[in-house]
Amino acid sequence: MAEPLKNMYNDVFFSQFVQKVKAVYPAFQEKRFLHFLFDENWETKELKERIRHITHSIAYTFPDSYEDSLRILLTLHETCQGFEYLFFPDFVEVYGQDDWDLSLHALTIFTSGSTSEYAVRPFIEKDPEKMVATMLTWADDPDEHIRRLASEGSRPRLPWAKPLHEFKKDPTPILPLLTKLKQDESQYVRKSVANHLNDISKDNPNIVINICRSWKGTNPNTDWIIKHGCRTLLRQAHPDVLQLFGFSKNPTVIVDQLTISDNSIDIGESFTFQFRLTNPLEEAALLRVEYAIDFVKANGKHSRKLFKITENTYKHGTVQFTRRHSFKNLSTRIHYAGTHHLSIIINGNELDSISFELTNKEKQTQP
Template structure:
């Protein structure tokens, strides 16, 4: 599997240099390449490689900040995708001085449709919070969905790969007007960002997000989608108020029976197949959020639980059989340890039946 850092091949750096030369003939492509692949390149991870390329561009492009930005602006349409995050990163590295602030903010919106400025805007929020929040509010009214998304994504308190915005983790109220402005956005791309932003907030302020969800619920289909997606962490944790808000009530008349594994031993790389019956004795259909929890063996000999969504729907009265599987193929985000694991079925936040199995690590 290709890692993000492996996207930075000599060919990509060559293409970048060629684009620069189109709009700045004095650009020294060979020198740029030598700077990028200088000593230590091989040990750099993804974000560090972005920064190395940014610093190399800084040394080869004109020292005049505005002139350098204009060159990047002309090249940007050909530098699309996550691998070109060094384009907005150029602003983060070179544009934080007060006299460059307004120019930097303008160019963050220029670059974000091609390679998102969500990381580059964060140091500006940290250094100039009130001033930058005003810009973000203006961006919520942009005709461009990428710029509207930047307002939400760039101010997320816990953006993956991004520096945490500690002030908003403690008190997210300054950014709530941004999310309110985007709560009915026509773009799914923007709505996903708003939902992810609220999900971030829910990790530190669950009651705030639930109060907001209660107010927003029923206002618009787009808003309903946002609050449902924003509550996913609370639902996964079995938060009673979140479950109740979306109609998942504790079920005394619903039981899980016949939980069975196709095999009680497996090797990494295989799938764990299992089935169970949902027995609804209530006499009427019931809305059920069914998850399963894998107790993964860890290096310390203890299990660490991880929940996965199985189904989320109305179950009829009577017996319904569910069959599914969980993959144990190797992935970069999880290390497997040999030993006894567990599988537990969770219904509307309540743990029910459990079984154990043994994982062997090849």
């Protein structure tokens, strides 16, 4: 299993950080900082809790003036790059709410070193109108990190962050921002715009469909954005979205000979499955080919997860598919024993399925 991200904050990291601080702030009280940092609760803190605790430790040992403390962090910025320095923008989030001009400028600088997408959100919640105006100017910035911050920071459903409920309910105020970025030359920015559209689609699908209709075909970069931004609606086989991208809601194709390598698989193992796809018509068919697994949850009920295989145009004839799926436990998915179901989905239609047992031998062998 991968090392937990929170463990990147270790003795070696803080030893290096302390030396960097002392180089620009000789009055820094190293022992006081480390004593406050490694308190009796440090080992129990998760990643975000550790980031916030580092922020408080900095405030405890840096100058009392927010402006003076921020100046030190800005001086350190060039030598403190990477995800582990998320506590730089977090310091602005926690202590900079009363000095917007200074704080927002700092966030545009810190975002290239780690990301300010989380730290900017309390400012948006406090004054959405002012922040939308600010982010519209960020969208014109020559730095791709700042342009991305405009889109990513205002996402209604940004992962690891509290939702922006006002924009979940009505995303209209942030649409001009996305329009500005819809042809951005940076894939880093375009991916954020697509993820932003995908967020909106979960609460306001019709708004996204109308946007995509108006954007489609205007620019290759924009076409990539709308396709990626509609991925949830495509998985849901939304009829308007299927039509938008040229997929037939009820394609005349046949799926058969679905087989799996083993009808009983232990948690942690893998199986392979095969099926045959036939287009009996002379006309080619544009198909979105997926498979679904109905996973058993902890309460014994099922939850379906879709996995994309391909999107392609298939001429008259037959194609054989073979795929492998792992049932290794992940941080995002824990497997439970029980009867599971594998289904083949074509343009949103379930055309064949098979059941299998997932077992937990480790649990069965315990005394």
